[in-house]
Amino acid sequence: MFRKAVISDIDSVGKIYEALHDEEEKGVISTGWIRGVYPTRSTAAEAFERGDLFVCEENGVILGAGIINQIQVDVYAAAPWKYSAEDDQVCVLHTLVISPSDSGRGLGTEFVRFYESYARDHRCPILRIDTNARNTAARNMYRRLGYTETAIVPTVFNGIPGVNLVLLEKRLEHT
Numbered sequence: 001m002f003r004k005a006v007i008s009d010i011d012s013v014g015k016i017y018e019a020l021h022d023e024e025e026k027g028v029i030s031t032g033w034i035r036g037v038y039p040t041r042s043t044a045a046e047a048f049e050r051g052d053l054f055v056c057e058e059n060g061v062i063l064g065a066g067i068i069n070q071i072q073v074d075v076y077a078a079a080p081w082k083y084s085a086e087d088d089q090v091c092v093l094h095t096l097v098i099s100p101s102d103s104g105r106g107l108g109t110e111f112v113r114f115y116e117s118y119a120r121d122h123r124c125p126i127l128r129i130d131t132n133a134r135n136t137a138a139r140n141m142y143r144r145l146g147y148t149e150t151a152i153v154p155t156v157f158n159g160i161p162g163v164n165l166v167l168l169e170k171r172l173e174h175t
Contacts, residue, residue, distance in 0.1 A: 001056070001057050001058070002054060002055070002056055002057075002110070002111065002114040003054065003055060003057065004051070004053070004054055004055075005044075005047075005048050005053040005054060005055045005065065007048060009044075009048070009053070009055050009057075009062055009065075010041065010044045010045050010048055010053075011041070012055075012061075012062035013041075013044035013053070013055065013062060013065040013097070014040070014041030014044055016062070016064065016065060016097050016098075016099045017033075017039045017040060017041065017043070017044070017097065018035070019099060019100050019101070020033065020097060020100060021033065021034075021035035022100075023100050028100075029100070029137065030134045030135060030136070030137075031132060031134070031135050031138075032132030032133075032134040032135060032160065032163060033132075033160065034159075034160055037158070037159045037160055038157075038158035038159055038160055039095050039097070039158075043067075043095060044065065047067045047094075047095075050069065052067050052068055052069040052071075053065060053066075053067055054066050054067070054068055054114070054118075056098070056107055056110070056111055056114075062099075063098060063099050063102045063107055064096070064097055064098040064099060064102070064107050064108070064111055065095070065096075065097050066093055066094070066095060066096040066097070066111055066115065067093070067094040067095050068091065068092070068093055068094075068115055068118055068119075069091075069092060069094070070087060070088065070090055070091060070092060070124070071092060071094075072087065072090060072092055072128065073130065073157075075153045075155050075165060075167070076128065076130075076167065079150060079151050079153065079167050080150055080151055081128075081150055081167075081169055082148060082150055082169055082171075083126050083169060083171050085125070085126040088124075089123075089124055089125055089126050090124060090126045090127075090128055091115070091118070091119035091122065091124035091126070091127055091128070092127075092128045092129065093112070093115045093127070093128075093129045094129075094130075096108060096111055096112070096115075096129075096138070098111070108138075108141055109141060109144075109145065112141070112142070112145050113145075115127070116170075116172060119172060120172055124172075125171055125172045125173075126169065126170075126171055126172075127147070127169065127170040127171070127172060128167070128168065128169050129142060129147060129167075129168045129169075130157075130165050130166060130167050130168065131165075131166050131168070132157070132163055132164065132165065132166070133152055133163075133164035133165070133166050134164075135166075139166060139168075142168050145170075146170050147168040147169065147170045148168060148169055148170065149166055149167070149168050150167050150168065150169050151166075151167045152164050152165065152166050152167070153165045153167060
């Protein structure tokens with residue numbers, strides 16, 4: 001089940017971030033994230049305070065999380081987007097995570113479908129996502145789900161230097 005996070009979910013989301021950092025440091029995955037820099041428990045807490053942290057829950061256990069809002073990061077402004085849109089027509093998915101112990105179950109895909117439904121319900125026909133170029137698993141999933149890579153922008157992202165940020169976009173029909 002996908003739902004808006006409650007305050008008691010913040011610790012669980014923080015633990016998923018830490019588990020992903022563990023996997024990154026072991027070389028099992030490649031997100032380009034750095035422990036203690038991004039994402040951290042405070043990433044989840046700040047999103048909760050804004051009201052844009054969402055979780056995937058099963059039998060009372062948080063399996064994944066994502067941040068859904070209309071906040072476009074600074075590098076979006078000069079990006080060569082395929083679809084021009086007013087800010088209120090754009091919905092953005094940030095920091096999508098699935099617990100490593102639950103990866104491979106299709107939960108990332110289901111979360112993106114939830115995000116698309118949320119955007120449709122909020123009349124936002126333009127969807128935008130970004131990811132580190134190193135995160136080939138995410139890039140492949142987004143491509144498979146119909147997102148187009150519009151640019152790769154070198155930047156400092158959430159305090160992480162040397163990121164090649166992949167910008168992705170999709171237009172929803174019938175919003």
